[in-house]
Amino acid sequence: MSGQAASYYDPNQGFDPQGKPNGYQQDYQQGYKQDGYQQNYQQANYPQPNYQQTPEFKPPPQQQKQQPPYPDDPPPYSTFDDAFKIEKPKYNDLWAGLLLIAVFLGYVAVSGLTIHKYATNKGFSGGGIYDAANDFSLNTNTLVLFIFVLVVALVLSWAYFMGARYFTKTFIWVTGILNIVFALATGIYYIARKQYGGGIVFLLFGVFAIICFISWIPRIPFTAFMLQTTMDVARGYGHVFLVSALGGIVTVAFSAWFSVTLVAIYVAYEPNSTGTNPSCANGGCSTAKVIGLVVYVTFAMYWFSEWIKNTVHTTIAGVYGAWYFWSKSAGGMPKGSTRGAFRRATTYSFGSISLGSLIIAFIQMLRQACSVAQRHEAAEGNLVGSIFIWILGCFISLLDWLVTIFNRYAFCHIALYGKAYIPAAKDTWQMMRDRGIDALVQECLIGPVLTMGSMFVAYVSALLAYLYLQFTKPAYNNGGDFTAVIMAFAFVIGLQVCQVFMTPIGSGVETIFVAMGWDPQVMINDHPDIYYKLVQLYPRVQQAIHA
Numbered sequence: 115m116s117g118q119a120a121s122y123y124d125p126n127q128g129f130d131p132q133g134k135p136n137g138y139q140q141d142y143q144q145g146y147k148q149d150g151y152q153q154n155y156q157q158a159n160y161p162q163p164n165y166q167q168t169p170e171f172k173p174p175p176q177q178q179k180q181q182p183p184y185p186d187d188p189p190p191y192s193t194f195d196d197a198f199k200i201e202k203p204k205y206n207d208l209w210a211g212l213l214l215i216a217v218f219l220g221y222v223a224v225s226g227l228t229i230h231k232y233a234t235n236k237g238f239s240g241g242g243i244y245d246a247a248n249d250f251s252l253n254t255n256t257l258v259l260f261i262f263v264l265v266v267a268l269v270l271s272w273a274y275f276m277g278a279r280y281f282t283k284t285f286i287w288v289t290g291i292l293n294i295v296f297a298l299a300t301g302i303y304y305i306a307r308k309q310y311g312g313g314i315v316f317l318l319f320g321v322f323a324i325i326c327f328i329s330w331i332p333r334i335p336f337t338a339f340m341l342q343t344t345m346d347v348a349r350g351y352g353h354v355f356l357v358s359a360l361g362g363i364v365t366v367a368f369s370a371w372f373s374v375t376l377v378a379i380y381v382a383y384e385p386n387s388t389g390t391n392p393s394c395a396n397g398g399c400s401t402a403k404v405i406g407l408v409v410y411v412t413f414a415m416y417w418f419s420e421w422i423k424n425t426v427h428t429t430i431a432g433v434y435g436a437w438y439f440w441s442k443s444a445g446g447m448p449k450g451s452t453r454g455a456f457r458r459a460t461t462y463s464f465g466s467i468s469l470g471s472l473i474i475a476f477i478q479m480l481r482q483a484c485s486v487a488q489r490h491e492a493a494e495g496n497l498v499g500s501i502f503i504w505i506l507g508c509f510i511s512l513l514d515w516l517v518t519i520f521n522r523y524a525f526c527h528i529a530l531y532g533k534a535y536i537p538a539a540k541d542t543w544q545m546m547r548d549r550g551i552d553a554l555v556q557e558c559l560i561g562p563v564l565t566m567g568s569m570f571v572a573y574v575s576a577l578l579a580y581l582y583l584q585f586t587k588p589a590y591n592n593g594g595d596f597t598a599v600i601m602a603f604a605f606v607i608g609l610q611v612c613q614v615f616m617t618p619i620g621s622g623v624e625t626i627f628v629a630m631g632w633d634p635q636v637m638i639n640d641h642p643d644i645y646y647k648l649v650q651l652y653p654r655v656q657q658a659i660h661a
Contacts, residue, residue, distance in 0.1 A: 194432060194454025197440055198530045200462065206534035207465030214421060214468040221414040224407055225371065228378035235392045239381050248391070249589035251384035252377045256600065259582045260373035263575045263604045264611070268366050270571045271612040275358060278619055282342045286334050286563050290327040293566045297323050300577060312492040315504045323566070330559055336651045337559040343644055344434070344622030351441065352433035353452045354618050361426040362615040365419060369607045372415045376603065379407045409479075412603075416478050419610045420471035423617050424525055428459040428467060430618045431529035434625035439633070442640035455529055463528050466535040470521045477517060481510045482602060489598030519561065522620070526628040542628060551631040557652060560623045568612040575608030576601045 205211070232239065239246050239253040246253040278285045301316030330337075348354035385391065385399040393399065432455025436447050448454070459467060484507035491500040523546065524539035531538065546555070579601045583591055591597060630637050637645050648655045 194448045194451045197448040200532040207469045210469035211465035217414050225375040228382045231382035231393050232378035252380035255588045257377045267608040267611040271615040274567050275615045283338050289563050289567050294323045340623045351437045358618045365614040417475035420474045423614045424467045424471050425459050426617045427621045428525045428529045429456040430621035431526045431625045434622045435530045438629040462532045469535045477514045486602045526625045545631050551627050564616045571612040572605045572609035576605040579604035
């Protein structure tokens, strides 16, 4: 812990070969004594780690363990940039950042052109739910639907976040039970509506959720404690809740913009056999153009939404990193940790976050395609095809989950060190495996719980879209041709909004895990109450952070 903040934990420091702690060298121990820390590790009865030196483990040569400041010294680090200093700051992965900007500008151009055409012929698409002359493509009726979806997603996401904040211990139980009940109820409802493909898929999802939840039960106390710890830190340090709220609001605004753009594309370029679309009077309309533009704006939406989410995550990771390494120092937390972490995420690390977000966006596009295809097959009554595509979607979702975990821990490293994406990902993953932190990651349920919560909001949004189409019966959807597409986009909107709201919760747990891997001695010395509780709930933590 130093001007470089944290580094890989050096087995030659902190513990001797018999497992007894050496401390932070004699001069640092004297500093703690002068500051009132009279008891050493053994006198304080810290749990003795089952530690053995492993000669094959070597810290990366580019990082050196440095000593923390003495507790009685004047505060040496007044800002986040001082506490987590980058020796040679540079804009990493700049090409990915420039590509994101180019894609976003393209999205702005497409959106501006299509919305202009939509506004020019607004009477053709209607001004409300039932008054559209457009009976062959998405119109204002669909736009009203997406507004309802956004409102529901916003309310449910914020309520879910507040549940995590104020009802931490019951949060995990409620999440698991709600997913089971909702999946089974939705499956039964679809079967009752003779949507057998979708109904069976939801019933299978409910059975899978039951199996997962039963396997969770032994790990719930450990997860609940980690969640409670992150919430306690969020209440006392930084502006975690404010960042979550702002990130959610930006995501909702962007989702609303995307909804208008999506409807406008259909209005502007969808041809019909009778030639009544005024936007196509001068030609230029085709189904291929509609598909191409929809794919482009959807990909742009995914990429930009992921960038927002990962920027929020990296910012919050900086706050929790500052708490872990500096909250117990004489100077306390560096001033402006939230602003400093956000500034680094949007400057030097902008390209790295864009690159990690690009990978996730591509995988999510594949999952979106599977979702549309599965719902289409279900609507056509093709049960075998629906189940097959659902299984394929499950594999893609698993890949999405694995890459997301890899990304998020890499972004914790990027937040504090400002490294490029690929080196940060390699270093962080190697450190977690060598230090045994991957065992803690597997034991903790925060990721699956937050994913299930976001999926719950997404499924409610999709169900709302389905019910809206059933009750309003828009003319363009008489044969149900657009049901699968609209439900899929409603699902995506609900999922993205909730994920951004919930990102700071997962960020706190993940940063604590990574920081423990970088320097576990800080957890033992500076946060003994947390360490005691971790050992009590998960005794293997002693081996996990020292072996």
